[in-house]
Amino acid sequence: MNNDDKRIILIARAKAKPDLLEQAEKTLLAMIEPTRAEEGCIEYNLHQSEDDETVFFFYEVWASKEDLDEHAKTPHLMSLVEKADELFAEPLDVTSWKMIS
Amino acid sequence: MNNDDKRIILIARAKAKPDLLEQAEKTLLAMIEPTRAEEGCIEYNLHQSEDDETVFFFYEVWASKEDLDEHAKTPHLMSLVEKADELFAEPLDVTSWKMIS
Numbered sequence: 326m327n328n329d330d331k332r333i334i335l336i337a338r339a340k341a342k343p344d345l346l347e348q349a350e351k352t353l354l355a356m357i358e359p360t361r362a363e364e365g366c367i368e369y370n371l372h373q374s375e376d377d378e379t380v381f382f383f384y385e386v387w388a389s390k391e392d393l394d395e396h397a398k399t400p401h402l403m404s405l406v407e408k409a410d411e412l413f414a415e416p417l418d419v420t421s422w423k424m425i426s
Numbered sequence: 427m428n429n430d431d432k433r434i435i436l437i438a439r440a441k442a443k444p445d446l447l448e449q450a451e452k453t454l455l456a457m458i459e460p461t462r463a464e465e466g467c468i469e470y471n472l473h474q475s476e477d478d479e480t481v482f483f484f485y486e487v488w489a490s491k492e493d494l495d496e497h498a499k500t501p502h503l504m505s506l507v508e509k510a511d512e513l514f515a516e517p518l519d520v521t522s523w524k525m526i527s
Contacts, residue, residue: 334473336437336483350526357527372435372523382437382523384485422473422483425451426458 332367333393334422335385340415343379349412352405353381359401365392379414386424433468434494435523436486441516444480450513453506454482460502466493480515487525 341349353371360369365388374380387393396402409417442450454472461470466489475481488494497503510518 354527370525371527373526375522375524381526421476423476424471425474425482426455426472 330424331389332424333387333390334424335383335387335393336420336422337383337385338418339381339409339413341379341381341412342414345412346379349379350381352408352412353383356383356401356405359399360396363392363396363399365389366396431525432490433525434488434491435525436484436488436494437521437523438484438486439519440482440510440514442480442482442513443515446513447480450480451482453509453513454484457484457502457506460500461497464493464497464500466490467497 339349339353350373357369357371360366366385367388368384368386370384372382372384387396406417440450440454451474458470458472461467467486468489469485469487471485473483473485488497507518
């Protein structure tokens with residue numbers, strides 16, 4: 326393990342309300358372009374479950390905590406957070422990880 | 427979404443027995459080199475939780491189901507599966523996803 330590795334990995338899980346699935350997916354997809362353009366965004370991939378089409382997650386690799394803190398202040402992320410109660414059946418579930426290889 | 431996209435994404439979660447943490451981590455790390463060398467392995471990253479050092483997951487991107495089927499037959503994966511009961515507190519939890527962006 327490289328102790329100089331400041332990268333932060335997030336898994337951000339979202340479960341759409343079934344009747345708002347299309348809108349929820351569109352909203353999540355709209356995050357991709359502006360987020361990938363951010364400083365320190367190394368990877369930002371959106372996935373949909375093979376078993377339950379309402380379940381999504383982002384796999385996010387950030388260069389540093391500072392970059393992630395800036396991400397939290399962006400209009401696109403704040404907009405997603407604002408829409409979360411309307412679109413998602415559960416609160417967004419975000420967990421933090423270190424990449425060890 | 428690109429319908430020609432045959433990629434399969436797996437999240438494989440492992441929870442080590444606390445008293446075997448070091449051995450479990452070593453066993454998971456040993457998967458990296460031979461797996462990344464496999465045909466169709468696009469990404470294979472190992473992570474450890476920031477909240478619970480016994481919790482790990484692999485983020486796996488495979489080019490196709492065929493490549494993943496071959497991965498299942500490799501000696502290194504079979505060896506991991508054989509050691510799972512000994513090293514891990516819970517069964518390996520593998521979920522399947524499609525990347526939609």
